[in-house]
Amino acid sequence: MDSQLQDYDPINGLKPSENCAVIGIYGNEPVFLKIYTALRTLQHRGQEASGVAIFDGNKINALKVDGLVYEGFRPFIEKDSVPKGSIGIGHNRYSTAGMKNITGAGPFLIYTAMGDMAISHNGEITNYESIRDDLKEKGVPFITKTDTEVMLNLIARYIRQRGIKAGIRQAMETLQGSYSAVLMVQDRMYAIRDPMGFRPLVMGRVGNDIIISSESSAIDVLGGEVIRDVQPGEVLEVYNGDVNTLFTVRAHRISHCMFEYVYFARPDSVIDGIEVYNSRYNLGVNLARESPVEADVVIPVPDSGRTQALSYARELKMEYSEGLFKNRYSERTFIMPGDKERDTAVKLKLNPIKSVVQGKRIVLVDDSIVRGTTMRRIVTLLRNFGAKEIHVRIASPKIIAPCYFGVDMKTRDQFVALNRSDEEVSKEVGADSLAYLSIDGLIRSIGLQKKSLCLGCLTGEYPIKVNGEKEDVQTTLEF
Numbered sequence: 110m111d112s113q114l115q116d117y118d119p120i121n122g123l124k125p126s127e128n129c130a131v132i133g134i135y136g137n138e139p140v141f142l143k144i145y146t147a148l149r150t151l152q153h154r155g156q157e158a159s160g161v162a163i164f165d166g167n168k169i170n171a172l173k174v175d176g177l178v179y180e181g182f183r184p185f186i187e188k189d190s191v192p193k194g195s196i197g198i199g200h201n202r203y204s205t206a207g208m209k210n211i212t213g214a215g216p217f218l219i220y221t222a223m224g225d226m227a228i229s230h231n232g233e234i235t236n237y238e239s240i241r242d243d244l245k246e247k248g249v250p251f252i253t254k255t256d257t258e259v260m261l262n263l264i265a266r267y268i269r270q271r272g273i274k275a276g277i278r279q280a281m282e283t284l285q286g287s288y289s290a291v292l293m294v295q296d297r298m299y300a301i302r303d304p305m306g307f308r309p310l311v312m313g314r315v316g317n318d319i320i321i322s323s324e325s326s327a328i329d330v331l332g333g334e335v336i337r338d339v340q341p342g343e344v345l346e347v348y349n350g351d352v353n354t355l356f357t358v359r360a361h362r363i364s365h366c367m368f369e370y371v372y373f374a375r376p377d378s379v380i381d382g383i384e385v386y387n388s389r390y391n392l393g394v395n396l397a398r399e400s401p402v403e404a405d406v407v408i409p410v411p412d413s414g415r416t417q418a419l420s421y422a423r424e425l426k427m428e429y430s431e432g433l434f435k436n437r438y439s440e441r442t443f444i445m446p447g448d449k450e451r452d453t454a455v456k457l458k459l460n461p462i463k464s465v466v467q468g469k470r471i472v473l474v475d476d477s478i479v480r481g482t483t484m485r486r487i488v489t490l491l492r493n494f495g496a497k498e499i500h501v502r503i504a505s506p507k508i509i510a511p512c513y514f515g516v517d518m519k520t521r522d523q524f525v526a527l528n529r530s531d532e533e534v535s536k537e538v539g540a541d542s543l544a545y546l547s548i549d550g551l552i553r554s555i556g557l558q559k560k561s562l563c564l565g566c567l568t569g570e571y572p573i574k575v576n577g578e579k580e581d582v583q584t585t586l587e588f
């Protein structure tokens with residue numbers, strides 16, 4: 110893709126990006142607006158495109174739009190030309206595999222002899238190319254290059270051969286990687302979570318409706334009640350208002366993505382029994398214990414470092430201040446060709462508050478650093494406003510390796526921390542000092558056991574086999 114045209118957010122665009130939110134609602138009354146509200150709640154998980162697919166009593170109809178949920182769907186809501194029906198799924202897309210336009214957006218819909226099937230998927234299927242080649246040889250046509258289209262066609266093929274239960278199970282034996290998905294087969298709905306549980310998936314009730322969601326916050330916003338997480342490897346069937354576990358595929362270990370707690374998920378979500386806000390608060394506390402520094406004020410990089418900066422300051426009994434104003438109306442822009450334009454883009458989004466910054470020794474807290482370019486610009490900005498010292502504290506460990514499970518960090522050369530000491534990274538971003546949280550500190554902060562977490566991008570050792578990479582443990586699935 111032409112890098113000049115790539116979407117770029119001056120603050121968050123250079124952070125790792127999540128790929129997608131999924132929603133499924135099985136109700137008794139028109140469901141579009143509920144799915145729309147849930148997708149708006151989960152907008153942070155993908156801003157490229159959104160889609161909704163709804164069963165109208167006879168067939169499944171889909172509507173996909175570019176850009177933000179509110180902007181994309183509004184004209185259709187105003188004209189009352191949205192899909193009708195009481196059972197539906199939704200999707201927000203950030204692409205990590207395949208195309209970056211509306212054609213690659215979910216939900217994917219196919220018409221089969223067993224009825225219409227639609228799927229919303231969050232994650233990344235690591236072996237989708239070989240499955241696609243195999244299916245192509247068998248005559249299955251593909252419209253996109255996405256892993257989700259491959260997943261849906263594989264499931265459809267196995268369902269046709271073996272029925273729904275055995276078909277989904279067979280597909281899960283074939284699929285590798287991460288997937289939290291909601292599948293519709295006509296008026297039946299299925300929640301499917303991969304056996305390692307990389308990405309979150311939760312179930313709840315809103316009145317008489319059953320809701321499946323990437324995050325619990327969407328259920329809260331709809332005024333519902335969270336029932337429980339869909340367990341790793343579990344397949345739930347929702348039909349006629351009932352929810353039942355169809356089967357569970359067990360792996361020898363769980364592998365929840367640590368980045369959900371560090372950055373991706375909303376702080377008001379509870380994922381696999383852990384409140385994200387609480388984890389983020391602990392990240393700041395442990396960072397303070399591991400890397401205190403004498404300074405006048407602690408300021409966050411908004412919004413990603415806010416909770417961690419607050420707890421860092423509280424733990425060390427230091428002053429906490431909002432030293433950077435974030436312009437919430439600054440739109441996503443394109444990558445600017447020159448340094449000057451890029452600096453302007455950062456300033457448009459962030460501006461220092463002079464009285465907080467001038468003449469001060471500052472601790473600048475953020476959740477993570479990938480490339481270091483944004484941090485360098487923020488440090489420069491603070492220096493230009495008269496900061497005396499800038500000590501960068503990062504509330505997660507160094508990212509040194511790619512992600513293969515649904516996060517947009519694909520190449521090693523982008524990581525500023527790879528083969529650099531903390532001092533070298535500090536110099537690179539222009540700070541007076543820089544420190545990361547340790548991996549032990551991260552694990553303590555999240556509150557899950559090490560063996561339940563994926564730490565692949567921090568250690569370079571992955572929970573499942575990835576070509577050319579080290580595996581952290583031998584993992585076998587039990588079917």
Ligand code: SF4
Pocket residue numbers: 307365366367368369511512513514515516563564565566567
């Ligand atoms: S490699 Fe990193 S970003 Fe990817 S799933 Fe594992 S912890 Fe998450």
